[in-house]
Amino acid sequence: MEKDMTTTLIEKEEIQKYKFVPAEVDGTEAFLSKLSSAQRLGNEFKAKTALTFMTEDGPKRVETTVWSLTEKYLVLKAGVLIPLRSLIDVSY
Numbered sequence: 001m002e003k004d005m006t007t008t009l010i011e012k013e014e015i016q017k018y019k020f021v022p023a024e025v026d027g028t029e030a031f032l033s034k035l036s037s038a039q040r041l042g043n044e045f046k047a048k049t050a051l052t053f054m055t056e057d058g059p060k061r062v063e064t065t066v067w068s069l070t071e072k073y074l075v076l077k078a079g080v081l082i083p084l085r086s087l088i089d090v091s092y
Helices: 012-017 028-045
Strands: 049-055 058-064 066-069 073-076 081-083 087-091
Touching: 012 058, 028 049, 028 066, 028 087, 049 081
Parallel strands: none
Antiparallel strands: 049 058, 049 087, 066 073, 073 081
16 A cells, blocks of 8 residues: 555545546556456445545545446446556455
8 A cells, every 4th residue: 555645435426526546556457356356246245345546635445336347447336437557455
């Protein structure tokens, strides 16, 4: 995780208020397996995943259901997209 930065928990409805920036380290490859599992958990069991991502305002964290996964984006409810390159952490 990024050094010396406090992660702020936000509601999924607030995500679009922030401008995404790439994380210090691109963890896309490392997260793909976890994101695939998170998608299955969301679709089959309505389970939430904690996603931490980097914005211009610092790291933000949201607990939500992962609906879909593309080559470059994580898709949440209502078509909200999070660039995979901005992800810092994925946990469930």
